Amino acid sequence: MSFxxxxxxxxKTSASVAKDRLQxxxxxxxxxxxxxxxxxxxxxxxxxxxxSKYVKINPDDIKVNVDRHxxxxxxxxxxxxPQVEARRV
Amino acid sequence: MSFxxxxxxxxKTSASVAKDRLQxxxxxxxxxxxxxxxxxxxxxxxxxxxxSKYVKINPDDIKVNVDRHxxxxxxxxxxxxPQVEARRV
Numbered sequence: 001m002s003f004x005x006x007x008x009x010x011x012k013t014s015a016s017v018a019k020d021r022l023q024x025x026x027x028x029x030x031x032x033x034x035x036x037x038x039x040x041x042x043x044x045x046x047x048x049x050x051x052s053k054y055v056k057i058n059p060d061d062i063k064v065n066v067d068r069h070x071x072x073x074x075x076x077x078x079x080x081x082p083q084v085e086a087r088r089v
Numbered sequence: 090m091s092f093x094x095x096x097x098x099x100x101k102t103s104a105s106v107a108k109d110r111l112q113x114x115x116x117x118x119x120x121x122x123x124x125x126x127x128x129x130x131x132x133x134x135x136x137x138x139x140x141s142k143y144v145k146i147n148p149d150d151i152k153v154n155v156d157r158h159x160x161x162x163x164x165x166x167x168x169x170x171p172q173v174e175a176r177r178v
Contacts, residue, residue, distance in 0.1 A: 006095055023116040031108045039143045046142070050135045054128045 019080055022055060026075040040066070040075050048077065055081055108169055111144060115164040129155070129164050137166065144170055 024047060028040060044064070051057065061080040066073070113136060117129060133153070140146065150169040155162070 019118075019120045021116075021118040023114075023118070025112075025114040025116075027110075027112040027114075029108075029110040029112070043140065043143050046139045047136060050139055051132065053135070054132050 020055075022051065022079040022081060024051065024075075024077040024079075026077075028073040028075075030071040030073070038073075040073060044075055044077065051079070055079070057081075109144075111140065111168040111170060113140065113164075113166040113168075115166075117162040117164075119160040119162070127162075129162060133164055133166065140168070144168070146170070 026040065026043070026047070048057070048062070057079055063078045065076045065078075067076070068074075115129065115132070115136070137146070137151070146168055152167040154165040154167075156165070157163075
């Protein structure tokens, strides 16, 4: 099952709502003996800064969710965009 | 079904491989009458630059996949990290 087919299954009810949405999912899977520090919070901040160069982001329209399960860490950021406008730099 | 439970279902066979992996999924859902330009290729480049500040990325270990279906565009970037090392700036 691919992500696309998974998403298409999830999106069934949203066809009638003509909004632009951007969703960022970051999955960090750590090996058994990993000593890597937890960089997700800082990385999340910088990723949002990059995205905000391309799309208008209203802080109220951002939903952030972090799930952890054993060695798996999942950061999910959902952004609703009433009006999308490219702001290329 | 949450992303975490979806991922946990996908990861069943990888428990024995103790590598660090980072996966970035970017989903762009366009509203019916959206005139927004396709910014995903440029955004992908910049996001990878940000991630490379935090983790060592070998270009050979990056797999990029883009799926499109109607108004849904899914960018999936998988990065394998043999050795994770924080490079905070």
